Amino acid sequence: MAEPVLELSGVSKSFGALAAADNVALTLMPGEIHALIGPNGAGKSTLMALISGRHTPDAGTIRFAGRDITGLSVARRARLGLGRTFQVSSLIPEYTALRNVMLALQARQGHPYRFVRPVRRDRSLTGPAHDLLARVGLAGRAGVPSETLSHGERRLLELAVALALAPKAFLLDEPMAGLGADGARTLTAFLDGLRAEAPILLVEHDMDAVFALADRVSVLASGQVIATGTVDEIRADPQVRRAYLGDGEEA
Amino acid sequence: MDERRRELTINAVLALGLLAAPLVALAVDEPFYVTLATRVTLLALAGVGLNLALGLGGMVSFGHAAYFGLGGYVAGILAHHAFNGTPVLLGLPGTDQMIVIWVVAMVLAGLLAAVIGALSLRTSGIFFIMITLAFAQMLYYFMLSWPAYGGEDGLPIFLRNGIPGLDTMRPWDMFVISYGVLLAALALFAMLRGARFGAALMAIRQNPDRAAAVGIAPFGVKLAAFAASGMITGLAGALMADLNGFVSPAMMAWQTSGELIVICILGGVGRLFGPVAGAAILVGFETVFGGLTQHWQLFLGLVLLLVVLFARGGLIGLIAGRQRHG
Incomplete structure (x- = not known):
């Protein structure tokens, strides 16, 4: 089996009493689009900040391209090949x-x-x-x-x-945010081709895009990864439906 | 591109005007105005140094008087020991050669700026302003209370330091030296701004998170710019002490730091010739209104207020628009 490009194991981060990331394990495999979804406040942004180096985890390790990057700065991680976009455009x-x-x-x-x-x-x-x-x-x-x-x-x-x-991996934080339907479709097609260049960890609220693109989906709730699987597996997961898609109701 | 051409035009007008002023003064036999033009030139030079940190890097240093004064004391102390024939320290002799003094002033001011920068660049905003001010005031009070080089009375330079082949005692020669150094500093500023270093520095000023996200670590770039900034201002201080024939702790006082910031703001922060325009305005007000009233700074304050309220880009911005060009 291929080595993961990005691998989080046991990553935790608390702000006061709030566990924004709680023992998170996550991998990004070569060639895949791995979507990270979850309700607001689930810890998606914190997780992105931990991966990009803006925050340092309280516990756990982050490995990228075969090395431990847990203690490295944002700039060092970028130079190692972590290419990110921001949730709110930052240019x-x-x-x-x-x-x-x-x-x-x-x-x-x-x-x-x-x-x-x-x-x-x-x-x-x-x-x-x-x-x-x-x-x-x-x-x-x-x-x-x-x-x-x-x-x-x-x-x-x-x-x-x-x-x-x-980059050796893309870290895309809601790239579809604020785009119209046309823009989102164009971007979806673009990202579809991009995975051949480098795998993508995609945080996205646009479920059409997530279901169209993702090879795997991880669901985050209260700082924990509650499920990881293919789109079909995630759609069928009762725990996910409860936490994210709304109590037993059809989404 | 029209604005770009206008900025180049005003730059040329300022450069040639600064050169023409002392020539006219010599023609009508008013050497005082040659010295005045030299003063504008050296304040502009100090401003170019600050502009590198403030304008390109967004580092609001309220302590550049430290480097200015340090440069001044290097000129004064080395000349003092050369005059008396005593060693400075560890048996090293003094010197009355300007070029040696400049090198020493730049090295020491650069080192001081690197140390102060390393300690203060971890902060930003008002904290950075206050820390740079605090360091400069420490140095000010140290020189004030250290009797070896005059303490609060300052230290005279009895014979202006020299350069082989020039008579630095002649006002015109002193002007030409200062003007040449200013042009060199402006060329260096323009070069740094256009190069990868400048691209990184200006990007960090606008959005440090973005710079880091593409792999540019902000701290080192800012520190290098801050040290270079201190070097240029230190060089200006060494020349200013020679022009005045005198160095005192006043050169290191916070008012001097404030004046340097005012020069940059009046002319246009981050603009190549901003400090030249600003220094000309400052010395112009000092001369014109200073002759009429002791309270000439009141008029300068009014102009500063108008600039901050209505012409954020300073004089250059007023003429050539907001965008920053060569």
């Missing part, structure tokens, strides 16, 4: 779409302590950045500051920035 507001992607590309190419060569004329940055924008459908918006892009365009730019890292 460099005054930078154009192109420069947002160029920043990720330069970080992937090495340390930022390069003081002489201007980035504007650096073909190793501008070339791939244009390609990536074209790939997410933002070719015509390269010169627009990200703060003046539309909400949907910013979601796509987040994705282009994550792609620029050529």
